[in-house]
Amino acid sequence: MKSSSKAAHVSVYHMLCEALGRELTAQERFAVLALTADPTLLATDPEEHSTTFDAESKPPENWRDRHPTDNEVEAVSILQAGIKGHLVQEILEASKPGTKDNLSASKILLDMWPKVKSDADKHAVFLLCYIIEHSERKDELYPCQQDEWTKITFADYSVPLPDTTNSWVLVFREVFHIPKEMLLLPKVYSPIPNNLLHIINNDTGEELEMIANKPADHVYKPNKLGYTFVAEAITPESLPVGAKWRMRLIGSREPLPQPSHERPSNVFTVxxxxxxxxxxxxxxxxxxxxxxxxxxxxxxxxxxxxxxxxxxxxxxxxxxxxxxxxxxxxxxxxxxxxxxxxxxxxxxxxxxxxxxxxxxxxxxxxxxxxxxxxxxxxxxxxxxxxxxxxxxxxxxxxxxxxxxxxxLYKSWDLDESQLAFVHKLRDLEKNELRALSRSSFDASLSPSTQKLINTSFCPKMDFTAFIRRLKDSPVLMDSQLEETRRMKHLEKIQTYSLVREKILECRKQDELNRKELLRYQLNVYENMQAASRQHYQKFLDSCKAFNSRQMAAVEKQALEGAQQAAPEKTTPPSAAPQKPKKGVKSASKKK
CATH class of the missing domain: 2.60.120 (Jelly Rolls)
Known part of the structure; x- marks a missing residue:
């Protein structure tokens, strides 16, 4: 438990530094030592307190480029031990309630406490996380840390997309500083599909790896100059109203990288x-x-x-x-x-x-x-x-x-018309250089010498082949002509707008007509199906009725035939009984 208590004491020191946003002064550090009553905190962290010397603390000239002797090392060790023992006694004395040093330390701690209390939950979490991370038996004492791998934290940074006539725009550029080594994944959300995010390590100048033009997840390590995030985009002809570009930094732990500005930079000079x-x-x-x-x-x-x-x-x-x-x-x-x-x-x-x-x-x-x-x-x-x-x-x-x-690779070939245009540009450039040289030369000559050279040796250059003309004679561009030209330009724009609106209206009406025609065709088809089903049902009913009549007629005929055949079988013949009667009569007559 000794290592855990030391981690708790150190966490108090770092939590106060985090709350104040700076390193503690000597008096504040002594107050923390009195609070924890732990003199072992006197041992400073070599990473936080480097041994670099400023201009005032440089060693004397006679101490440079030499190694201390054994006696000097022993003397320094004795001094350090004495100073440490004195400080330990002062810390233990200040940790006793009611003493003068204890009252002074209490006042200093009370002055620092409002900063901690202003965001108590945040600083409590920082305190607990520091204790867990720096405990030697953290796996045994804090099994809850195994849940950390299932957690993520993120922060969003959004800027409005600039409404510009340029197709390419610089959307976002900001420097982020990494407080601790962490796994980080940037995710971009933009209404513009053609956008790209670059991440540059400012210490090395190298751009981080990308997969399919998107930044890959990367383990970011703390450095001196931070990482620059630069976002570019190819904008369409028209942007949605209020369109915004948003970047989400997803990390494996807190705190996340901090930008160098409170508000991300998205307004630039072009x-x-x-x-x-x-x-x-x-x-x-x-x-x-x-x-x-x-x-x-x-x-x-x-x-x-x-x-x-x-x-x-x-x-x-x-x-x-x-x-x-x-x-x-x-x-x-x-x-x-x-x-x-x-x-x-x-x-x-x-x-x-x-x-x-x-x-x-x-x-x-x-x-x-x-x-x-x-x-x-x-x-x-x-x-x-x-x-x-x-x-x-x-x-x-x-x-x-x-x-x-x-x-590169002679990849820009020009056709004949482009080459002809290039030759004109070259000739024009040569003529301009000659004219400039002549003007510089003329400025250094006297007027009489200039007149002699102009009339004798320097014929006038003809630049008419390089001048584009719309009229036979030049016209001075005054304010009235400029206003007339501007009004004509506005009329053309208005005419184009009216024609465009008319075409769009016609297209919209055509679309409505197509939809109406589609609905009409669907109704006709449904009516045809209903009529077909009706006719089919009538046909079925007629067939059933006809079949019923036929079956009834067949049954009737069969019944009548059966009725006719029944009397013939049941009635005796009339000739058989009459013959015996006649015989009897004849026999009686004979008697």
């Missing part, structure tokens, strides 16, 4: 860029320079108009790849930490393929690098500041981030 793909020898689609002024946690998403293109999206720091991911038609880096040069750092996702980029208006600026921009692509990023977030390991070097996408 930067989107679109351009055309121009093939190049390096197979680059685009390169964007990212200028970071504040630490930003971001997500990068890249998409091409060609769904069968193999893309590799990467993030470079000082032209060294720190994150990358490969995809087909689209690719996303779920999480990346962009660090400002004031506190230079390397990405926590080093040499790991990723999918996505995130930016923030006040913390990041994206500049197009002068490279051949490939493909009509969509890049969308969403981010939040790194306050209350994790911070990856830092290094003493500046940062120069570049986000680039490249085509």
């Amino acid at each position: 930067k989107e860029f679109r351009d055309y793909y121009i093939p190049s020898n390096k197979h680059l689609i685009c390169r964007y320079s990212v200028q970071v002024t504040a630490d930003v946690l971001g997500t990068v998403y890249f998409q091409t108009s060609h769904p069968d293109v193999f893309i590799h999206l990467s993030i470079l720091d000082q032209e060294k790849k720190v994150a990358g991911e490969t995809g087909k038609g689209f690719v996303i880096i779920p999480v990346f930490c962009f660090l400002a040069n004031t506190v230079a750092a390397s990405s926590y996702r080093d040499d790991k393929n990723q999918k996505g980029l995130s930016t923030q208006d006040k913390g990041i600026k994206v500049v197009d690098v002068p490279q051949q921009i490939d493909g009509k692509d969509n890049t969308a990023g969403k981010s939040v500041p790194l306050s209350d977030q994790y911070h990856p390991p830092t290094e003493t070097m500046g940062h120069k981030y570049v986000v680039q996408a490249e085509v």
Whole structure:
């Protein structure tokens, strides 16, 4: 029972820490020792109290890089034993009622008690669970713990789905911290079928295993930076009113992972860029320079108009790849930490393929690098500041981030019309570069020299082939013309809306007519079946009546025949008796 009582005493200490939400001070710790009257609690847990030194507690210079002598070790052991004995006497004295130290400890415990009493059931459960988990004979003393494997606990986190014109949206991104090792299964409930949940270990930068595009159950272990949960979705043309995305974390024990914010993050700043793909020898689609002024946690998403293109999206720091991911038609880096040069750092996702980029208006600026921009692509990023977030390991070097996408396996082939368009874009780019160079050169010359060069050596460039015209002569776009054009556009929209409503109404009426026709046909069919059954019944009745009459006639004939045959058998013949009478008469006459 000694080990069980010690576990109970330690559980009181940890329960008070849980109730206060912090470590106990020296006075509070002494009050707990006086309450339990257990001096063995003086032995601190090496995991909770590490032996790291701060700037003020570093050893003197003459003690560095040397081992203590035997006399020094003996002296330290004597000092530690004396201090421990003194503390034990103080604890035992404070545990006696009525003493000065006991009254002081009682006052400190009374000050801490309201925090415990505010949620007594929760702290009582914590106390009992701690005693059971840390008892040496828990299997023998607490057989009820065998029921734990049949229990589960869960917590729900829901956010509204954003109503946006973009097909791809970042729905949810939050960092969860694991208090204890546990088996955890995330379950997503969403009205949008095309959604995906990524889970990244922030310490290693690795994404957890997925089965059929869904996170598998995994034993989560406590770490320093937590786990980032990132949810993305492909939205349909219209979302249901009040649609919400919900994630349920199902765990095997309490407490469940705690998010870094009270409310989950679902509102992000988006930067989107679109351009055309121009093939190049390096197979680059685009390169964007990212200028970071504040630490930003971001997500990068890249998409091409060609769904069968193999893309590799990467993030470079000082032209060294720190994150990358490969995809087909689209690719996303779920999480990346962009660090400002004031506190230079390397990405926590080093040499790991990723999918996505995130930016923030006040913390990041994206500049197009002068490279051949490939493909009509969509890049969308969403981010939040790194306050209350994790911070990856830092290094003493500046940062120069570049986000680039490249085509793999020569999987983006262009047809003739697309190649012709690419050639026009290249010619236009060359002409623009020449014009810029000429303007820079002209700015450095005197007016007379500029006039001489313009008239003698620099013929005017003809850009008419690259200008799209709707009229023969240009027209100034003033406010009146803009208002007229806007009204025409609104009229077209209204006309389209009216036609659409009319078509929808006609379709609805056609559907009602089809349903009415179906009901009419069913009624006709039922009436035909009823009439058929009626005629069939009449026919059966006629057959039965005819059969009855026939049977009656046959029976009557048979009866009459039997009646006629009966008298012939019962009546004697008349000639036989008359002959003897005549003989008698004749005999009498002879006499």
